[in-house]
Amino acid sequence: MKMRLAAIDIGSNAARLLISDVSVNNEGKTEFNKINLVRVPLRLGFDVFETKTISPEKTEMIIHTIKAYKHLIEAYNVEHVKAAATSAMRDALNAREIIDRVKEETGINIEVISGGSEASLIYENHIAENLDKDHAYLYIDVGGGSTELTFFANSKLVFSSSFNIGTIRLLKHQVSDGQWDTMKDFIKRETRSYFNNIIAIGSGGNINKIFSISKRKEGKSLHIELLKDYYKEFASFTLEDRMRLYKLREDRADVIVPALQIYVNTMRWANAQEIYVPKIGLADGLIQHLYADLKKGSGSLTNCRRQMVPCPPNFRRCQYTTK
Structure with missing residues (x-):
């Protein structure tokens, strides 16, 4: 059927x-x-x-x-x-x-x-269930208004949480240091038992665009150091230069820098060294x-x-x- x-x-x-x-x-x-x-x-x-x-x-x-x-x-x-x-x-x-x-x-x-429902719906894709059981997996979905995190370990859902830290909020200077600290403390506290054993899974238009620009083969991961390099590179250009050099639409060129900031920070706090991008959302x-x-x-x-x-x-x- x-x-x-x-x-x-x-x-x-x-x-x-x-x-x-x-x-x-x-x-x-x-x-x-x-x-x-x-x-x-x-x-x-x-x-x-x-x-x-x-x-x-x-x-x-x-x-x-x-x-x-x-x-x-x-x-x-x-x-x-x-x-x-x-x-x-x-x-x-x-x-x-x-x-x-x-x-x-x-x-x-x-x-x-x-936000919690949004995080859970991202997890509905069950990508981690098809990966090896030796690692824990942190879903990171970065949107314009919020970031949804879902953590999966030992074949079980450990947590789903949402934070009002998104690309447009960052562009509009609507995210405080306190909000960043809350997110950082939560990630470190909830993932510390899986230190050095976490792989990230990214969703959202920005991480998909980064994956496309990287020219990685489908199924390959991106290393956090590469994301840091892209963040520095894109942040060094004007919006117009990003659009011209990387063939980006304006509505992608402006949000891709804060998106990279969120992905890098989240991975760093969870001590995740690589991220897979399976084109889910x-x-x-x-x-x-x-x-x-x-x-x-x-x-x-x-x-x-x-x-x-x-x-x-x-x-x-x-x-x-x-x-």
Whole structure:
């Protein structure tokens, strides 16, 4: 049985639509095949982290983006969709009215998730479970408004935590020394038992871009010293030079330096010397979470699919399906 699902991730820097096919192979293993990934740089954090609200202009951008995503969802014949918003929407005082308007105009319900939920959804990808058991693994997901950390050791989830330290907050000078110290103390305290045995797993657009620039082969890691070198190199250039020399969009060129700062600090405090970049993110976790919910309630699945109506109670998290 094959199912086509979609996830919408509305972050502080960009909104993403991921469309994936989910199937079970002959060995009974579930496979997730990405069909399309669309990114729109809404940059909500530039409004919210200064004014605590999303401007009318950004609100219209959100509406247009979700409407466009809905058209793609319908064009790809997607059966179920899950939408989530993170740090910027968590902080925006007018988030509720925007979410209500999106629902009214598109039928898509956006769930504002907590930092802890965001960290857990990143872990839904279960990347560490496929790696060797001799190491502990620290997931690091760096966004515009927050950084999510999930620690996995001895085949168990040790912790998931979120910190309001993100690339846009750093650009806007919204992160205090006290916040850095809190994050540092937490990481050192919670990982000290695994000293010299931790490997990082990175997600987010910035670490994926760094991996691409490094020209490493897929499946290879990046060493922390290389990230430090990139940080020094990129920080030495102007925004325009970064865009020109590395062929970066402006909305990537400005946030890549603070992103490297976060990755380097986090790895340093956990004493992780290398980081793997498996091209995962919140949208992937949303897809897997949606599939798990649908699988649990598969007995009612045929009654819910292909309709723009509320799902039955056991589909509480899936909220709405497409036409």
